[in-house]
Amino acid sequence: MSKRWIVAAAAAAGLAAVAISGVGGQTRPAAGAAVACDPDARPANLNFTLKDVSGKDVKLASFKGKVILLNFWATWCGPCKIEIPWFNEFQLKYKDRGFVVLGISADDTVEQLKPFVAEQKMGYPVLVGLGRDDVQDALGPVYGLPTTLLISRDGKICQTHVGLAKRAAFEKGILGLL
16 A cells, blocks of 8 residues: 555544544635635646446546536545535536536455445446556645546636545535536
């Protein structure tokens, strides 16, 4: 396990303790952003191609023009398991309005992902991020899991949620960008 993921595991344990106490994780909108996106928000580098759990190439740039909830997660991450059903709901509820959830598994093999994705009934693209620190570095930094970005239709990172955030905070951000 890399040094980055040892730190991430420690952070996940701390975040799980925070989740149990009922306090949400850190939610950081782009500077000055309230519900919508700050015009000076940092652009998201979507110039990456990753494999999905079926081995198919998925270009992140192909989702430009949609509101994207991009979630870095892992099968061993307790807070991630709490958020996944919410993301499934959001995908179903808002997909017809130009919204998509993308899950990037940061630390799992395809063999670990396939049964987990089926068990969780993940109805959105799940991408293999193992060994892809370049993606994490370009969109992050990702210091802990889950880390979730809300990206506007014009490709700007409008919000970053580090750790377990409240369901209502995600939905408010999504609605502000739709």
